[in-house]
Amino acid sequence: MEMHQLRYVVAVARTRNFSRAAEQCHVSQPSLSQQIQKLEDELGERLFDRTKREAKLTPHGETFLLRGVRILEEVDAAKREATDAKSLLRGSVTVGVLPTIAPYLLPAAMAAFTAKFPGLEMVVQEDTTARLLRLALGGEIDFALASRPIREERLEVRELFSEELLIALPPGHPLTRKRTVRANDLEGERLIVMQEGHCLGDQVLGFCDRHGLHQHISFRSAQLETIQSLVQAGLGISLIPAMAAHRDRKHAPEYRSLRSPKPSRQIVAFWPRQRPPGRAAGEFLKTVLASIKQHSARI
Secondary structure, eight states, X not given: OOHHHHXXXXXXXXXXXXXXXXXXXXXXXXXXXXXXXXXXXXXXXXXXXXXXXXXXXXXXXXXXXXXXXXXXXXXXXXXXXXXXHHHTTSEEEEEEEOTTTHHHHXXXXXXXXXXXXXXXXXXXXXXXXXXXXXXXXXXXXXXXXEESXXXXXXXXXXXXXXEEEEEEEOTTOGGGGOSSBOGGGGTTOXXXXXXXXXXXXXXXXXXXXXXXXOOXXXXXXXXXXHHHHHHHTTSOBEEEEGGGOOTTOSSSOEEEOBSSXXXXXXXXXXXXXXXXXXXXHHHHHHHHXXXXXXXXXXX
8 A cells, every 4th residue: 555545545535536636636547546446456445436427435435535534644744743853953933023022032032042953044024013914924924923912813822921011211200219100190291102003102102091191202213222212311201111121221211110000011922823833933932932931030
């Protein structure tokens, strides 16, 4: 019994026609018929009742088909596993990520990953959530790292962790002297936020709306580092993800937590439901999760 014979049987069973099955299997119809006849002779049983119009499985053929399909599925799975194992020696992983996540979360994870799999190339595409959704659905990235909300039913979304948004204040700002900062303490403050299209900007403005704060937006930027520099220069305040806080820098904003409920964002990974990450991309996602746990343990 040969694997190609099993594939021919499955093709005929699905098309109920030898000619159409031969077309699907890219062989001549006589060759396919000959191989199935050879298999039937080996088994000592007919698998199909043949007429001019169609080929119908016999009771023996129906039983054989069930096992044949299972065998082919196992063989295909074994091939994929072998290919995945080989892909860890060479190939590439392409990850989409928000620019408010990439410089703070990825360097440690990428360093650990490339040390373990030096033959794999890492490609990082930084973009907005809307653009990452298109890249994922178009099969241009293996998976993406972003923050909720992700409203797309065709995507599998995996929660990674929740991150507090801290108030970034200019050094010497009156609020730095308060033991507890409340949302209403921010009323009247000049606000520096991300440009439109960046989800962090929407999250900050959403927080203001929920607490009835009037939005006095003084500046917008596409870069968190620029926003923090503007805050440090005394041009306004902002809400900054905890991972981006420069707690160890001499010239930096001062950070405070808001009294509960604290503003936060939920970091997720997502990919198309019909195309989950391959083994190499899956290994990198595991490395990202391990890096998150190590970072959390140090805080």
